[in-house]
Amino acid sequence: MIPAIPQPDPLALPAPAWLLWALLMLTFFLHLIPMNLVLGGSIVGAIARVRGRRGGRPQEAELAHLIVKSMPILISATVTMGVAALLFLQVLYGRVFFASAVVMGWWWLSVIGLLILTYYAAYLLAFREANLGAAGTFLAWLVAAVAGLIALIYGNSMTMMLKPRELVARYAADGGGGQLNLLDPALFPRHLHMVLGAIAVSGLAVAVVGVARRKQHAAFAEWAVRYGAFYCGLATSINIFAGLWWLAALPRDVLLQFMGHDMAAIGMLLAGILLTMTGAGLLVLAATGRRAALAVTGSATTLLAGVVMMLLTRDTIRRVSLDLAGFQTVNWVAPQWGPIAIFGMLLVGAVATVLWMTRALASARG
Amino acid sequence: MNYPVWDIPASGLLIAFIAIVHVFVSHFAVGGGLYLVLTERKARRGGDGPLLGFVQRLSRFFILLTLVFGAITGVGIWFTIGLVHPAATSSLINTFVWGWAIEWTFFLVEIAAAMVYYYGWERLPARTHLAVGWIYVASAWLSLVVINGILTFMLTPGAWITTRGFWDGILNDTYWPALVARTFVAIGLAGLYAIWTAAWLKDAGLKARIARDAAWRWVLPMAVAIPLSLVWYLAVAARAGVPVAEIFGAGDAGVPALISAVFGGALATGYPLAQRAAWWVVVTAVALTVLTLVLTLRRSRRYGTPLASALMILGLVAMGGSEWVREDLRKPWVLGQYLFVNGVRVPPPDGAPAPPAEFVARFGADRFSVNALNTAGVLKTSAWVRPVPEDLLSPADYPARVAHQGRELFRTLCAACHTTDGYLAIRPLVRGKGPDALGGVIARLAAPVDAAGAAAAWNTPHVQLKTWRGRRMPPFVGTDEERQLLAAYLAVLGGANPAALAPPAPASDAGKAYFDANCAACHGPEGLAPFDHDARKPAELYEMIGRLPGINEMMPAFEGSDEQRKALSEYLASLPRPAPTGGAK
Numbered sequence: 001m002i003p004a005i006p007q008p009d010p011l012a013l014p015a016p017a018w019l020l021w022a023l024l025m026l027t028f029f030l031h032l033i034p035m036n037l038v039l040g041g042s043i044v045g046a047i048a049r050v051r052g053r054r055g056g057r058p059q060e061a062e063l064a065h066l067i068v069k070s071m072p073i074l075i076s077a078t079v080t081m082g083v084a085a086l087l088f089l090q091v092l093y094g095r096v097f098f099a100s101a102v103v104m105g106w107w108w109l110s111v112i113g114l115l116i117l118t119y120y121a122a123y124l125l126a127f128r129e130a131n132l133g134a135a136g137t138f139l140a141w142l143v144a145a146v147a148g149l150i151a152l153i154y155g156n157s158m159t160m161m162l163k164p165r166e167l168v169a170r171y172a173a174d175g176g177g178g179q180l181n182l183l184d185p186a187l188f189p190r191h192l193h194m195v196l197g198a199i200a201v202s203g204l205a206v207a208v209v210g211v212a213r214r215k216q217h218a219a220f221a222e223w224a225v226r227y228g229a230f231y232c233g234l235a236t237s238i239n240i241f242a243g244l245w246w247l248a249a250l251p252r253d254v255l256l257q258f259m260g261h262d263m264a265a266i267g268m269l270l271a272g273i274l275l276t277m278t279g280a281g282l283l284v285l286a287a288t289g290r291r292a293a294l295a296v297t298g299s300a301t302t303l304l305a306g307v308v309m310m311l312l313t314r315d316t317i318r319r320v321s322l323d324l325a326g327f328q329t330v331n332w333v334a335p336q337w338g339p340i341a342i343f344g345m346l347l348v349g350a351v352a353t354v355l356w357m358t359r360a361l362a363s364a365r366g
Numbered sequence: 367m368n369y370p371v372w373d374i375p376a377s378g379l380l381i382a383f384i385a386i387v388h389v390f391v392s393h394f395a396v397g398g399g400l401y402l403v404l405t406e407r408k409a410r411r412g413g414d415g416p417l418l419g420f421v422q423r424l425s426r427f428f429i430l431l432t433l434v435f436g437a438i439t440g441v442g443i444w445f446t447i448g449l450v451h452p453a454a455t456s457s458l459i460n461t462f463v464w465g466w467a468i469e470w471t472f473f474l475v476e477i478a479a480a481m482v483y484y485y486g487w488e489r490l491p492a493r494t495h496l497a498v499g500w501i502y503v504a505s506a507w508l509s510l511v512v513i514n515g516i517l518t519f520m521l522t523p524g525a526w527i528t529t530r531g532f533w534d535g536i537l538n539d540t541y542w543p544a545l546v547a548r549t550f551v552a553i554g555l556a557g558l559y560a561i562w563t564a565a566w567l568k569d570a571g572l573k574a575r576i577a578r579d580a581a582w583r584w585v586l587p588m589a590v591a592i593p594l595s596l597v598w599y600l601a602v603a604a605r606a607g608v609p610v611a612e613i614f615g616a617g618d619a620g621v622p623a624l625i626s627a628v629f630g631g632a633l634a635t636g637y638p639l640a641q642r643a644a645w646w647v648v649v650t651a652v653a654l655t656v657l658t659l660v661l662t663l664r665r666s667r668r669y670g671t672p673l674a675s676a677l678m679i680l681g682l683v684a685m686g687g688s689e690w691v692r693e694d695l696r697k698p699w700v701l702g703q704y705l706f707v708n709g710v711r712v713p714p715p716d717g718a719p720a721p722p723a724e725f726v727a728r729f730g731a732d733r734f735s736v737n738a739l740n741t742a743g744v745l746k747t748s749a750w751v752r753p754v755p756e757d758l759l760s761p762a763d764y765p766a767r768v769a770h771q772g773r774e775l776f777r778t779l780c781a782a783c784h785t786t787d788g789y790l791a792i793r794p795l796v797r798g799k800g801p802d803a804l805g806g807v808i809a810r811l812a813a814p815v816d817a818a819g820a821a822a823a824w825n826t827p828h829v830q831l832k833t834w835r836g837r838r839m840p841p842f843v844g845t846d847e848e849r850q851l852l853a854a855y856l857a858v859l860g861g862a863n864p865a866a867l868a869p870p871a872p873a874s875d876a877g878k879a880y881f882d883a884n885c886a887a888c889h890g891p892e893g894l895a896p897f898d899h900d901a902r903k904p905a906e907l908y909e910m911i912g913r914l915p916g917i918n919e920m921m922p923a924f925e926g927s928d929e930q931r932k933a934l935s936e937y938l939a940s941l942p943r944p945a946p947t948g949g950a951k
Contacts, residue, residue: 175371177374
């Protein structure tokens with residue numbers, strides 16, 4: 001039988017696999033945070049906008065305004081970090097990723113059109129918010145809906161690439177690029193888990209914004225911590241069930257390998273659950289008003305640590321699934337140390353430059 | 367072939383469409399930043415409030431266009447080439463992941479700087495605001511500096527072919543001329559966009575100042591510099607082994623010969639689409655220059671959006687045509703001298719780093735090189751070929767096998783460029799031709815030659831292609847049986863009766879066999895030039911066969927044995943003469 005997984009290029013891997021993996025994890029984490037704020041924040045913002053426009057809820061109107069103003073920057077950060085993560089993903093897993101992308105070609109390409117649509121909708125809303133009225137609410141929901149659809153398309157790609165033999169059969173049935181992975185029982189719980197996680201992170205962000213503004217706007221700050229805690233707590237609580245559903249929906253062999261043999265993976269999963277629950281709990285505690293700033297800081301720290309654990313768990317599921325499918329890492333490595341060193345130095349310089357510019361803007365009085 | 371072929375017609379056009387609209391914006395993202403900063407500085411130094419107001423408004427248009435449409439369509443090109451040429455994308459990523467990573471650091475700064483520049487108009491001190499603008503300019507241009515290396519590598523991979531070295535690939539032969547050309551394109555586009563946005567201004571004096579400045583300092587320098595850098599680019603590309611003259615159907619790669627070929631209308635050889643695209647580039651670039659001069663000298667206070675939009679359209683067509691020509695110069699490679707458009711590789715030259723034993727033990731030897739596929743066959747190598755249904759395996763059902771396996775071979779080997787009836791349609795090319803004649807053409811689509819044009823092996827460093835009638839096609843890869851299946855499938859597309867198809871049997875007449883396989887595509891009864899021996903005797907025909915290119919330069923030299931030559935001359939002499947309407951003599 002012809003191997004279902006494409007043969008690696010007869011070219012050496014340009015860096016040790018561990019370095020590429022570490023950069024994939026780092027850049028994916030840096031992508032995940034703004035992406036969560038776009039996905040979850042657009043939902044929270046749309047709800048706040050609808051409620052804020054009814055009158056009598058000035059804080060919700062203010063929050064909706066803040067989210068609208070931030071959305072273009074958040075989308076930009078999501079895309080910028082996302083391309084780096086996708087780059088490292090393609091070096092390590094390109095052989096299955098490209099095959100999966102072709103099978104769902106039109107859907108995969110539609111991400112570009114959807115991104116442009118949601119990006120322009122976010123800018124239109126940010127620039128013309130005051131004049132748009134009900135159309136603004138439509139745009140706010142449009143941004144949320146399109147962000148959710150893009151996440152679903154990505155979820156399809158990331159799950160379909162884990163089943164190379166199935167990809168061959170799917171392609172034999174239809175090579176036109178119109179297929180999705182909708183019959184995969186793990187797809188929807190996975191998507192639900194991601195959306196709820198995004199809402200929880202966005203709830204945390206609302207509380208963080210409140211704490212940051214507490215000296216200028218105490219009433220808004222108190223309200224924002226409560227409001228953020230509500231979303232974070234509610235989404236995290238539901239997410240426990242969504243996460244268990246996802247685990248239960250994983251292929252039996254993957255689950256056996258994952259739960260039965262890999263103690264580190266089990267540890268990461270449990271740590272992720274505990275940290276996210278602790279983070280959400282601390283935020284709910286902050287909503288009671290006692291030492292809110294400290295509690296929000298603690299919540300942010302633990303929740304983000306929980307996100308890291310979840311991210312590593314997700315990576316483990318991918319690794320185990322691909323191992324079972326016969327995927328093997330390329331064992332010919334010829335590191336390009338010169339370009340790697342240049343990249344490292346430029347990255348430090350880029351981060352410093354971006355920090356200097358944003359600090360200059362933030363501290364400017366205008 | 368190692369990856370599935372996205373089964374849509376003319377997938378290459380999708381890349382072209384996204385790439386052309388992207389480059390028209392992304393080059394503006396580079397030059398436009400410089401325009402914003404220099405014009406802001408000029409306005410501030412001169413205390414020119416209206417001009418400063420214009421720059422501020424332009425910066426909003428700039429970020430809306432470049433950060434959204436420009437940045438996302440750039441990602442779109444990446445997505446599209448991953449779908450259309452996954453094997454090439456994989457090789458590029460493997461080779462240049464650190465190039466892209468380096469470019470990403472510039473991209474990161476570029477995006478942040480654009481945002482801070484725009485949001486900082488009312489908030490930042492002028493000096494800081496300009497500093498942020500300069501940071502934007504530097505990072506945007508450096509981003510181009512890196513990507514230019516990867517783009518030019520695809521045409522002229524240079525020493526990378528033997529060293530597989532990162533710097534050998536990036537700093538390849540055409541790197542510098544392409545960088546100069548792209549930099550001037552960026553500068554010129556900044557001027558074009560400025561003229562276009564100024565067209566909406568009601569202040570005629572301000573409009574005139576902006577238009578004249580944009581024309582003289584930005585657009586017209588591009589009009590001078592780009593032809594020079596393109597001449598440099600083509601000369602370097604030709605020296606690096608790109609068959610520039612052949613693609614344009616010119617006698618040599620000099621500018622007069624190329625211009626003559628492009629405007630001469632003789633499309634018997636070369637790549638017609640490249641010739642047409644070059645025609646459009648020259649015509650629209652000249653029109654753009656003339657119109658810019660007219661606007662500057664006669665209508666700078668009165669021009670409106672129609673004239674400004676006409677300039678933009680001319681710029682888009684000129685730029686799109688240039689990118690089209692660049693892509694066509696590479697055909698039939700997708701990565702020069704390494705990977706063909708259909709995902710078939712040439713074997714590595716001697717001395718190039720070869721996979722170590724542990725890699726081969728884990729993944730096997732390369733299954734997708736020309737040599738490997740010629741030995742093992744395409745149908746038994748690619749996982750993405752649809753398996754033959756059991757009922758088609760009967761030897762008696764050859765037409766059904768042709769329909770199935772021929773179609774799979776066409777999809778795997780040809781569909782990267784050709785459709786059946788649409789873009790680069792195959793049906794008109796095969797109409798009226800039989801399986802033997804088509805099999806003969808397919809066998810000689812491309813053969814490896816060295817830099818001097820002598821026959822060589824596929825693993826020759828910097829291998830060149832000797833293509834059939836100068837048409838830029840990859841070689842057929844696969845077994846003889848697969849070639850016959852593909853030829854039969856194409857013959858059916860061209861109108862042959864499927865029921866009459868049968869597996870080729872060894873011909874009893876060696877002369878007829880040679881003629882069918884090598885000559886009939888053009889000189890058969892349905893060919894462009896049906897053969898007419900004009901009452902010549904076999905001995906005379908035997909002599910003529912020895913100097914075929916001398917009789918007509920379109921004919922390849924005879925490549926068979928002496929016995930085949932004798933048999934062919936006797937067979938030719940025995941053929942009935944066609945009706946007297948012309949033909950090959």
